[in-house]
Amino acid sequence: MLRHRQIPRMSKLPGSLDVQFMRRAIALAMRGRGAVEPNPMVGCVIVGSDGQVIGQGFHQVFGGPHAEPQAIASCTQSPRGATAYVTLEPCCHTDKKTPPCVPAVIAAGLARVVVGCNDPNPPVAGRGVRLLREAGIRVDEGVLGPQCRQLIAPFTARIVHRRPYVTLKWARSADGKVAGAxxxxxxxSNEASRRLVHELRARCDAILVGVNTVLADDPLLTARGVARMRPLLRVVLDSRLRMPLTARVLEGGGVLVFCTSAASPDRAEALRQRGAEVIGLSAGDGARVPLDAVLAELHRRNVMHLLVEPGPTLAAAFVAANLADRAWVFRSPRVLGEAGAPSAIALDWPAVAAVDVAGDTLVEYLNPASAVYCCAEASADIAKVLGCAAGG
Ligand SMILES: NC(=O)c1ccc[n+]([C@@H]2O[C@H](COP(=O)([O-])OP(=O)(O)OC[C@H]3O[C@@H](n4cnc5c(N)ncnc54)[C@H](OP(=O)(O)O)[C@@H]3O)[C@@H](O)[C@H]2O)c1
Structure with a gap:
């Protein structure tokens, strides 16, 4: 059973109608999570002059129509003179799969457009707003701006920072342990949590672990029993190539192993023979695989959402390097009570959501020092978990 225990900022905010309609547009946008990437999630609500919602839409699938034309097409009466609430500035560039939205908005005769945030893509940022104004449409910007920017944090990580959006995930017992002695x-974690992990994995482009987890757990790192919209790359950080050739993660091929020059070329060749792609990186001072170079390579391979399932060592490394944006921690009520068991790292990030999962609690944390952090807002993944992204 999934129950919403506490999501401080997802409840309807009191305040102006603009805020309420933008909140609804954000909830709509979240429905696209897992299907629209590498595009951003976008939602749009159209409100007639009598204050009633007459149309709404969201970007549903990569390559499919954008939120604004969908909302316009869904209108139950003419949108002429109406107001559109859109989480992201309407697009105006033509070098993409779908026609630009600005001409559609102008043609629909909308009188006012309320924009949550600008496109973070420097060459197009602000151009959509300018074109709308030049067409005589009133544009108000920045309604729930931080929330709208947080909604597209993974897109901003990709476009501006040229790296994936990084989520750390682990399970911990009530006494803070991540494994036995x-x-x-x-x-x-319990069975419901483990099922949920497969759903969360299915919405990511890659799963990454450290070699000690391969040695201890021999995981497959697949998303099982769930629908998947895109390929899932499996990645292991293994400076000296200590992973066994029999590791289950090697089954089926398509595994990327990062090592350093400390690894033996023979070992690299043996892993290649097992179907792995082995990439050697210069280790720098730390003598371990450099995380920033790993992220750069994964970005080059179009990984937008990276799920890291670390032991405490790799978790601490991502946090210390400030290269993680978010964490999902499954907290079990079970006490392990085993001496010498490894402990979970302590996170001092704000918890933005806590969801009851049949007795476990999934807590979502956001890194306030992340370059793409905008506000403590629960993510679209949590909204999907709760099934509460339906808007309104
Ligand atoms: N409860 C959970 O959700 C969960 C999840 C995962 C793991 N675990 C448990 O955690 C334990 C393993 O944790 P661990 O902390 O020992 O290891 P880990 O985090 O799984 O892997 C750490 C290893 O990855 C390699 N590595 C390569 N580049 C690195 C980098 N830049 N920074 C950090 N590490 C890098 C290092 O080995 P080299 O120097 O040889 O490259 C390092 O020792 C196991 O008992 C496993 O069962 C629990």
Missing amino acids: AGRRVQI
Whole structure:
């Protein structure tokens, strides 16, 4: 059973109608999570002069129509003179799969457009707004701006920072452990949580682990029993290529292994023979695989959402390097009570959501020091988990 325990900023805010309609547009946008990437999620609500919603839409699938034309097409009466609430500035560039939205908005005769945030893409930022104004449409910007920017944080990470949006995920027991004594694999989260993990994995482009997790848990790193919209790359960080050639993650091929020059070329060749792609990176001072170079390579391979399933060592490394944006921690009520068991790292990031998962609690944390952090707002993934992204 999934129950919404506490999502401080997702409840309807009191305040102006503009805020309420933009909140609805954000909820609509969130429905696109998992299908629109590498595009941003966008939602649009059209409100007639009597204050009633007459149309709404969201960007549903990559390559499909954008939110604004969908909302216009769905109108139950003429949109002439109406107001559109759109989470992201309407687009005006033509070098993409779908026609630009600005001409459609102008042709529909809308009188006012309320924009949540500008397009973060420097060559187009602000141009859509300018063109609308030049056409005589009143444009108001920045309504729920931080929330709208947070909604597109993964898109901003890709377009502006040229790296994936990084989520760390682990399960911990009530006494703070992530494994049994000496790292022995134990089941910490319950079955409902494990099912949820497969859903969350399915919405990501890649899953990454450190080699100690391969050695201790021998995971497959696949998304099982769930629908998947795009390929899921599996990635292992293994500076000296200690992973066994029999590791289950190698099954089926398509695994990327990052190592350093400390790894033996023979070992790299043996892994290649097992179907892995092995990439050597210069280690720098730390003598371990450099995380920034890994992220750059994954960006080059169009990874927009990276899910890292770290042990404490890799989790601490991502946090220390300020290269993680978000964490999902499954907290189990179970006490392991095993001496010598590894402990979860302590996170001092704000928790933005907590969801009851049949007794476990999934807590979402956002890194306030992330370059794409805008506000403590629960993500579209949490909205999907709760099934509450239907808007209104
Ligand atoms: N409860 C959970 O959700 C969960 C999830 C995952 C793992 N675990 C448990 O955690 C334990 C393993 O955790 P761990 O902390 O020992 O290891 P880990 O985080 O799984 O892997 C760490 C290893 O990755 C390699 N690595 C390569 N580049 C790195 C970098 N830049 N920064 C950090 N590490 C890098 C290092 O080995 P080299 O120097 O050899 O490259 C390092 O020792 C196991 O017991 C596993 O069962 C639990």
